[in-house]
Amino acid sequence: MKLSERVYLVGSGSNGFDLTDPFDCHVYLLDGGDELALIDVGAGMGAEAIIANVKQDGFDPARIRHLILTHGHGDHAGGAARFSKLLDAPAIHVSGVIADSLRRGDEKAMSIDVAKQAGIYPLDYHLEPFPVDHELEEGATIEVGQLRLSVFDTPGHSDGHVSLLLEDGGRRILFAGDVIFFGGKVLLQNIHDCRLDALISSLRKLRGLSVTDLLPGHLTLSLKEGQRHIERANLVLDRLLIPEQMVAAW
Numbered sequence: 001m002k003l004s005e006r007v008y009l010v011g012s013g014s015n016g017f018d019l020t021d022p023f024d025c026h027v028y029l030l031d032g033g034d035e036l037a038l039i040d041v042g043a044g045m046g047a048e049a050i051i052a053n054v055k056q057d058g059f060d061p062a063r064i065r066h067l068i069l070t071h072g073h074g075d076h077a078g079g080a081a082r083f084s085k086l087l088d089a090p091a092i093h094v095s096g097v098i099a100d101s102l103r104r105g106d107e108k109a110m111s112i113d114v115a116k117q118a119g120i121y122p123l124d125y126h127l128e129p130f131p132v133d134h135e136l137e138e139g140a141t142i143e144v145g146q147l148r149l150s151v152f153d154t155p156g157h158s159d160g161h162v163s164l165l166l167e168d169g170g171r172r173i174l175f176a177g178d179v180i181f182f183g184g185k186v187l188l189q190n191i192h193d194c195r196l197d198a199l200i201s202s203l204r205k206l207r208g209l210s211v212t213d214l215l216p217g218h219l220t221l222s223l224k225e226g227q228r229h230i231e232r233a234n235l236v237l238d239r240l241l242i243p244e245q246m247v248a249a250w
Contacts, residue, residue, distance in 0.1 A: 021046025032145025070177025156199025184232030
């Protein structure tokens with residue numbers, strides 16, 4: 001599904017458009033010309049379907065040389081080991097805060113243990129360990145062929161969460177992971193590394209980016225005036241309140 005000249009949606013689960021496995025987040029394909037990248041990779045069960053969508057959009061999956069993860073939760077990072085095998089070991093990029101935990105396949109560190117207990121993932125779901133080639137930090141850049149992504153450290157939803165800004169053809173495209181969603185919604189969870197104070201700091205950091213396209217990890221995309229969703233969350237914070245949750249408790 002083409003979103004812009006350089007960006008395609010190739011994966012999405014039940015909290016999106018049902019393109020691939022129900023447990024997948026939105027998975028974005030970046031076309032850098034001589035090489036491609038995936039931003040987030042889904043939970044793993046839909047890896048083959050994601051690759052099929054890459055082919056359907058006219059690309060050779062062998063050109064995917066980067067897997068860039070916004071954070072370590074299963075629906076975003078769980079497919080990395082599977083893709084590493086299917087795609088001949090592309091370079092994997094993830095925040096240095098959680099790199100070692102992902103190398104070990106540490107389900108407790110990534111809150112997959114409690115997510116399985118809560119029924120979010122099947123009990124037989126496992127986080128397969130995978131190598132991390134590049135440890136991301138604030139201010140880093142990632143080159144994908146002709147494209148360059150700027151890295152913003154945006155914890156709050158979880159530690160080791162990053163957001164990625166692509167400037168191309170006059171557009172400022174933010175791959176936001178789970179830090180901010182359409183309508184200015186957020187996702188706070190009862191897990192060990194979800195922190196309101198960090199989320200507020202991250203939303204404040206994103207406030208001045210003048211984003212044109214907001215591409216979050218789930219639900220609706222914004223392909224025009226994307227900054228208004230970030231501003232909406234910040235206006236709620238200005239009133240000393242907490243932005244609306246992307247999902248209801250009941």
